Amino acid sequence: MATTIAILNQKGGVGKTTTAVTLSSGFARKGYQVLLVDLDTQGNVADSLGIPQSDDLRCLLSPDLRRPLEQVISPSSLKGLFVIRSDKSTAGLKIILSGVTLREYILADVLEAANYDLIFFDCAPSVDLLHFAAIVAADYLLIPTRLDKLAVNGVRDALQTLASLKRISRCQVAGILPTFYERVTLESHEQLIHLAQTFGRLVLPPIPQDTQCRVASRFGKTLWEHEPNTKALTGYDHGNRRIGGYIQVLERIQELI
């Protein structure tokens, strides 16, 4: 049975898609069979992986279409990484689903038989039906956040959403992932202190601000393919070890699952 991780923050631009694509491709490189489900109408998962957008998600979930799971899963250029793509049609899907009974369980139901080691949900930056369905289907919640006041408020909102669904969800917080961390700015430092004081051990090692993330998505490549030694992956040099970065976060999640 797959372990399911939802990557979610109601605030936009915090690095959800980059995190989803980098972690899922990182696990695929480690030999896991990974399915990445794009729940965002922007369809940026496909863009980041260099494949065309598609209405796969709508075809899977729309009651009038309901295509089988294997027909909507696309392979990526990486061995072991598969995706369910999304596009603008997902917006219409949300309207259609609003009239369906037990709609919060829709993702959990369709993915029940999925034969993968790990399933990642890349959620949209909004509170909607797919957002709730992702929390209900997920085992763990990973909350990326920029280190600024508004995004940190988004963490609190995500946790409140999780709390409000506790009767129908077994989802737990895997961690709060500070992104766009700049170790030379006081604001980043103070917001990290604030996060650590509030959420303690839930705060994962931060991801350094790195232009290569944007460059990689422009070329439709994962960070592992585009620039494997970039600091968003490897973190900061700290004496004889490295701190932060997606490699360390991958290790933390591996310990958890």
Next chain:
Amino acid sequence: MKNTNKQGFTGFDDLSGVDPAVESLLNQGQRRNVESHLPKNLRSQRKKERERAQKRLANRVNLDLPVDLKKRLEILAKKEGVPVSQLVAFLLYDPVHQMETRMISLWGYKTSSGCRKFEWNIDLQRHAEEVLRNGEKSN
């Protein structure tokens, strides 16, 4: 493995402690903050000290020793007026060479560890007692 915990929500009652990586970054940020208020010459002096300390880190090892052995080493180092780490390095050269050339082995001292990381544990207590007994005999 599937999350089988039926709690439904992470218990936020135990959030004490911070991830070690986060703690390191926070300490680093704190240090930068303090140093930014220092005069320029003091700042460069601190930087040099830090670089020297970081170079030393490559040689540093963190080992767990039996408490009594640690105390004996500290007493010896104090008596000889040398750093403990140098004394330990001095004392280790001979047995390490003997083990590399198979003059000594761990045969008879290994016990099953029961953990996944290491197959065996060494019965240090037995070794300590034997060393003590041999020492008494030779005296």
